[in-house]
Amino acid sequence: MLSLTLKDISVSYPGLGAPVLAIPHLEVGAGEILAVTGASGSGKSTFVNVISGLEPLREGRVDWSGTDLAGLAEHRRDRWRGTHVGLVMQDFHLFPGLSALDNVLLPARLASEASAAVKRRARDLLASTGLERPSQAVETMSRGEMQRVALARALVRAPGVVIADEPTASLDEASGQIVADLLVGLTGAVGATLIVVSHDPGLIARLPRRITLQSGNITQDSRAVTP
Amino acid sequence: MIGFILADMRRHKAGTLAILLLVAVAVALAVSVILQERALRLGSARAANAFDLVIGAAGSETQLVLSSIFLQAAPLPLMDGAVFQRLATDPRVAFAAPIGFGDSFAGYPLVGTSSALVAHLSPQLQEGAGFRREGDAVIGAAVDLAMAAVIKPMHGTAEGGGHTHTGIAYSVVGRMKPTGTPWDRAILVPIQAVWDLHGMGHAEADHAEAEGEQAKHSSAGPAIDDLEHSADPAAALDEDWAEHAAGLPAVLVKPRTIADAYKLRQEYRSGTTLAVFPGEVLTRLYATLGDAKVLLLAVAIGTQALIAAALLLVTIMHVAQRRRQIGALRAFGAPRTVVFRIIWCQLFAIVLAGIFLGFGLGYLASEIIGNIVSRQNGFTMPVMFDSEDIVFAASVVAFAAVLAVVPAVLAYRQSPAAALKG
Numbered sequence: 001m002l003s004l005t006l007k008d009i010s011v012s013y014p015g016l017g018a019p020v021l022a023i024p025h026l027e028v029g030a031g032e033i034l035a036v037t038g039a040s041g042s043g044k045s046t047f048v049n050v051i052s053g054l055e056p057l058r059e060g061r062v063d064w065s066g067t068d069l070a071g072l073a074e075h076r077r078d079r080w081r082g083t084h085v086g087l088v089m090q091d092f093h094l095f096p097g098l099s100a101l102d103n104v105l106l107p108a109r110l111a112s113e114a115s116a117a118v119k120r121r122a123r124d125l126l127a128s129t130g131l132e133r134p135s136q137a138v139e140t141m142s143r144g145e146m147q148r149v150a151l152a153r154a155l156v157r158a159p160g161v162v163i164a165d166e167p168t169a170s171l172d173e174a175s176g177q178i179v180a181d182l183l184v185g186l187t188g189a190v191g192a193t194l195i196v197v198s199h200d201p202g203l204i205a206r207l208p209r210r211i212t213l214q215s216g217n218i219t220q221d222s223r224a225v226t227p
Numbered sequence: 228m229i230g231f232i233l234a235d236m237r238r239h240k241a242g243t244l245a246i247l248l249l250v251a252v253a254v255a256l257a258v259s260v261i262l263q264e265r266a267l268r269l270g271s272a273r274a275a276n277a278f279d280l281v282i283g284a285a286g287s288e289t290q291l292v293l294s295s296i297f298l299q300a301a302p303l304p305l306m307d308g309a310v311f312q313r314l315a316t317d318p319r320v321a322f323a324a325p326i327g328f329g330d331s332f333a334g335y336p337l338v339g340t341s342s343a344l345v346a347h348l349s350p351q352l353q354e355g356a357g358f359r360r361e362g363d364a365v366i367g368a369a370v371d372l373a374m375a376a377v378i379k380p381m382h383g384t385a386e387g388g389g390h391t392h393t394g395i396a397y398s399v400v401g402r403m404k405p406t407g408t409p410w411d412r413a414i415l416v417p418i419q420a421v422w423d424l425h426g427m428g429h430a431e432a433d434h435a436e437a438e439g440e441q442a443k444h445s446s447a448g449p450a451i452d453d454l455e456h457s458a459d460p461a462a463a464l465d466e467d468w469a470e471h472a473a474g475l476p477a478v479l480v481k482p483r484t485i486a487d488a489y490k491l492r493q494e495y496r497s498g499t500t501l502a503v504f505p506g507e508v509l510t511r512l513y514a515t516l517g518d519a520k521v522l523l524l525a526v527a528i529g530t531q532a533l534i535a536a537a538l539l540l541v542t543i544m545h546v547a548q549r550r551r552q553i554g555a556l557r558a559f560g561a562p563r564t565v566v567f568r569i570i571w572c573q574l575f576a577i578v579l580a581g582i583f584l585g586f587g588l589g590y591l592a593s594e595i596i597g598n599i600v601s602r603q604n605g606f607t608m609p610v611m612f613d614s615e616d617i618v619f620a621a622s623v624v625a626f627a628a629v630l631a632v633v634p635a636v637l638a639y640r641q642s643p644a645a646a647l648k649g
Contacts, residue, residue, distance in 0.1 A: 045648070054397035054558055075563055082560020089647075097234030107559035108228060153559070168347040 001191050002065045002084060002160035004028040004051060009060035011046050011216075021046040021216040023060075030065065030160075033184065033194045035204045038213035044197045047213065048165050051195065052085050053077035064161070082111045086154030086192065088183065090166035092146045094138040100126060101134035104153045118156060125152035125163075129182055144175025148182060155186055161193040161227075168200045175202060228565065232573045235269070242545070245368055246376050246538060253534040254585025254623060255592060257527035261616065262593035264520040264607035270597075274408040275505035276607040277348060280488055282314065282495045282502045283308070283477040291468055291501060292508040295326055295477040297604070298336045298409045299418070308472035310500055314480060315468040322347065323478045327421045330380040337380050337414045339421030344479060355401030361420040362460020363399035367413045368405035369602075375399055380424070395424055395460055407607035411611040417464055424475040468612055472524035531623075535630055542574050542634040545579060553638050554646025563639050571635035578627040586620065 009023040021043040023125045028034050040046050049055035053069040056077075062069040064084065069077055083085075094103045104122040108114040115210055129148035138149060147167060154162055167183055168176035180203045185193040198204055212220035238244045275296050283291045284304040292301040314323040330337040342358045345365050355374055357365060364378050372378070378397040397416050405411055439455035465471075480502075482488035488504070496504035544551070558564055590610065597608035 049644040052558070054647070055642075078557060078560060078562050081558070082562075085560070087558055089558075091551075091557075093229065093551070093558070093647075095234065095552065097238045098231065102234075106231065107556075107561060108564045110231075110556065110559075110561040123528060 001030040001193050003030040003032075004193070004195075005061070005063040007061040008062070008142070009050060009057070009062070011043075011050060011057070011059075013056070017093075019216055021050060021213075023047075023218060026218065028193060028195065031191055031193055032209060033187075033207050035207035035210040036093045036197045036213060037199065037210060039070045041215070042213040043212055043216035045215070046167070047199055048163055052060055052087065052163050053081050066208070079111075082113075083157065084108060084160045086157070086159035086162040086187075088147070088150050088154045088164040088167045090169045092143075092150045094146055094149055096137070096139040098138065099135045100131055100138055100141070100152075103138055103149055104134075104156050105125070107153065108157055113157065121158070122152065124157050125155055125186070127225065128186060130150075130178075138217065142175070144171050144178060147171060147175070147179045151179065152184065153184055155192075156191055158190050159192055161195065164194070164196045164198070166198055166200075167196065168203055169199065172203075175226065177202065228569055228572070230273055232576070234567060235573060236577070238243065239545075242541070243577055244309060246541065246577050247584065249534050249538065250578050250581025250627075251584035251588055253531040254528075254582050255588035256530055258586050258589025258616075259592045259596070259618070260520065260527050261619065262589060262610050262612075263596060263608075263615065264523075266368050266593060266597050266610045267600075269312060269611075270608040271509055271512075272408075272506070272601075273609070275509055277406065277410075278479050278505050279482055280480040280491060280501055280502060281505055282310065282480055282491075285499055285501045288501060288503045288508050289512065291477060292505045294328065295479065296409070296505050297302065297606070298328065298338065298413055300328070300331070300350060302337065303476035305474035306478070306500060307475055310474045310495075311478050312408045312468050314478055314491075315472075317491070319483055319491060321483050323481070325418045325468075326479060327418050327475045327476045328426075329476075330382055330421070332378045332414055333372070335366075335372075335412055337378070337416060337421075338410075339418035339475075341418060343466075344449070345401075345403065345415055347481065348408075348410055349403030352402045353402045355399070357401055358417050358464050359400070359598040360460060360464060361396050361417050361423065361462040363400040363402040363417065363464075365403060367403055367411040367416045368401055369411040370402075370414060371432045372414075373401055374402070374478060378416075380416075395420060396451075396637075397460065409604055409606045411606075415534055418464075418475065420460075421436055423459070434641050446559060454581060458514055491511065495575050504621060535626070538578070539586060539633055542631075543637060546634045546637050549638075550641065550646045553641055554643045557641075557643035558647060566641075567635045567639040570638040574631040574634060575628055578631065582620070582623055582627065 004027070006023045009021060010019045011021040023087060027028055036044055036047060036173045046055070053062070053072070056074065057070040060070060063087040067080065069080070072080060080207055095106060101122055105114050105119060108118050114212065123134055126149070129152055131145060138146060141149070164183055168179055171179060180200070183196070184194070184206065196207060198201065204210060210222040211218050273525065275292070278296055281291055283295065284306040286304050292300050294303050311323065311325050314320055324341050324342070325339070326348065328336055337631045345357050352365070353368060355365070366372055376399045378399065380395070380397065394477055397420070448598050480491060482491055492502040492504060512593035553566055557563065590612070593610040597610045602609050
């Protein structure tokens, strides 16, 4: 599990008067579970891109247990992300034409990390999410099943942190509930830090710490107000 | 990575197939130009190989070769029979065969010649025997006539408004073995019969002399005879050339030595006669063909360039469409170099398959064209790849490898965050 320290983060785009994300300081402990909320345009996606290393950072530090992503070259950030971050996204980003198992294993395979242990783990994870046919083509699955495959993919390399960006937003309530349970349960089982960006009140309510973003600034942090 | 590429190709079957076929057609076009030119060169060289020296009346060297070696119907001036008589007794000559053409039957050229030429072209016959009488005919291997078939020669061709000779009907007595030359489509008959039929035989010789100049051209051109003459098909073959030899368009000569060949060529290149080495004339023709090949290849390569540009556009659009997919791959930790390899390998694999298919299609097209030409003209067109084709194949493959770099670089440079947003 990894801890996160953000320091003096400022992300600006040309033509915009104010930074889209400005975080003077934020600490997330190793193994902590954090919900990030905020209205549309509040900087949530930028927050995800910055902490996952998807976006290069010009100002500030993104320190994951001693590794500052701001100081890493792009290919090193890719490698670090592949090893340490499990990403779950609203649109699943599964690859049609491949089976559920192949989708789970794809990132590991592309990084030449698909060992026998990883393959075993992929099957176990799919079984844990309730998917009984690992060879089923993903395009024949329901949206809830697809998100479960995406969850298994995020966890297959036992990442130190799982970052979920609106994981239940495109699912119906029942499927969203199942995915939320699995997300919290399986992430807890691997002992990873969990950061969830969401609008889903049901999901947010079950996460112990919540921060709220507004115009790129953290306006509320439940840990700060609840000692 | 291969599984991912194959899955993507399966998903975009139609597009993949379209790119593959475009490449295949472009490559096939260039390959067939190269193979055809080579086949024509080899085939014509092989056809000319049987004849060392051709002597005819002064005129066009190319036409002399085209008419005597490739049996292309064209008016050739006639040469005095005395030239042939001299050649027949020349010690430097292994054999000299007269050829007289202009008649045809069922689309096959009828060539008046001697039994020596039959023996030279086909030392052993496929069936039957050689000439014994003036009415005997020996046919080439590709002539679709049965033994003992009756041949009523037509003066000129049916298409050219010719008329059927009534003065003789030949009978097929033998069939030569295949020679791979236009002579496979020829009907060979004794030259005496041709002379008799055209009023140039023994009986008419004196009469012709009395009338002054007789025909000045072979019967493919202006009429050799206005009056219909006849020949006796039962008359015994008389190949005593010293006795009688009338005017004829060409003589095929087999010199005894190379030195003799050059001497004879020199000797008969002045005045009223023309002597040529068919190979020499063909070399000049090849030079012209070579220019045509360069032009055709330029057109084919221009087509390839246009298709390459179209492919580039299609693949760049494909990469743009896959923006989110590529962004996701990066987001999940696929190294940029892997993304580069995926895009490069996918396009290169499709184009490579297209190149292979193109070589196959080009070969197939050349074989089909070669067969048609063979059927129509008699001489075999050997369609074959050569070591120099490896250079062409390597160039096309190298070009494809470079072409595939463009979309791969675009994918490599794509920001994953921006791609996921789009």
